[in-house]
Amino acid sequence: MLKIGEYNELVVESRVEFGLYLDSDNGRILLPNKYVSDEFNIGDTLEVFVYTDSEDRLVATTLQPKGIVGDFVFLKAKEIVSFGTFMDWGLEKDLLIPKSEQQERMLPPRKYLIKICFDEKTARVYGTAKISANCDKNTQDLAAGQQVDLLIHSLTEIGIMAVVDNRYFGMLYRSETYQDLAVGDRCKGYIMRLREDNKIDLTLKEPGYSSVKGSGNTIVDILNTAGGFIPCHDKSSPQEIKEIFSMSKKEFKRAVGGLFKRGILALEKDGIRLKQGEKPENPEKLEEPEKINPWNSKS
Template structure:
């Protein structure tokens, strides 16, 4: 029955063999996973709906615990362990955790999920015959799979999870069922795949999807960004080789903020007489 792993099958109870109950489809047999050697419901030629998977010994096993995640059926699964050379293991509700291969995770391990994150996955069998969990990709969805936001949702706070991570931006599924996109300029760092994020809707698209910012509102962001600049200068002898004339890409690469946000933060510090600029550099006033 190895070709049926990851699916639900209706099998007959055949017999108890030593410590195992044996099920059959009339041609092949499979052992039923039972706890404390309990007797399954139904006896002799009665049927059970079971889920088939490969146990830790690589043997096909049946369980009456039916997971919501199966072949071609997606749901969120909690990450329970991450192993750099393998990938991430997720709990789908049965005795064995399922592996999400490193080949299906982002290139950079810094945005791999951590234990406690959740991945939106289904099950699939790889070329080696292993039953694996596969993260959802955007091409599997249509607009009908998401709820449509309205202009009334503009500026509202949202919570969601990342189901695609990239340098260009993060795609999230919000708790409200919206498809959200976080452009890389609207986040200070790239969220992990499966990470829960909190943000606000900054645009509602014609297809009902939304653009989301993970950055605080400007009035809050200015002080936060100013603190980042001061921390940098304190760690570098009271100076940074940047000014409001510096290259935008160099600013973003160093501080993970836009040049506009950088200039607002510098303006705030200049107004408070905490810094001064000279020859393309910025100095803390007390440490000239």
């Protein structure tokens, strides 16, 4: 079945003066000459993007848009008209964001996060800036601890809002996020909890002890970069630890405990030092650090 606003594999049916006609279950679709290569022949199967032109006729192109129907993408506002805003999405015909689908007035040349949608009644592709309202509210396919792809949507006082797996909407709490993120960033994250109201709480750290293993790697790498010593210890402020290691003070102490127990770190009164020649082959093989408080053992 032909999918408008997506890539389709269509067979070249005939050649005309102004392009190639491609066969589809919706009838013939024109691939204009500007997109036709000398290598294309009748009977060939071509992968093309199909959408409607300015006269609402189905047309094919070999150009690659910045997204297809269902995708969340950042697009630049190009032109304001009485009924909406046109966005540059990499094709000859710009993508319309109707006024009714805007959260705020969309001004060129700013970029906005858009979901590309398809209107079955008009067979037109359009965009919406109402992101959370157009995300899937059914989270039954998700589970706590699951790794997901995040696209940062907005920054608020409480948290960082993100599109999850190009489908859902969730939030990273600022108090639990130790990495600088900006709108438009893509990163990996984890499901921290699925709430009864179908909202999703996210985290950048793998839940449970697994995150501490990765933190051990981080501490060793930063120590190596700093020449083996960093003036950070159990009396350092949470903010100082966050700025240097991008982790909470609790996680820092747990990870340092594991590294100390393995003899990788030496604890000095004014900081931590990587023992000479002690970069571990596999820092992830840490033992449970809660069983030891290295700073208490020195007192």
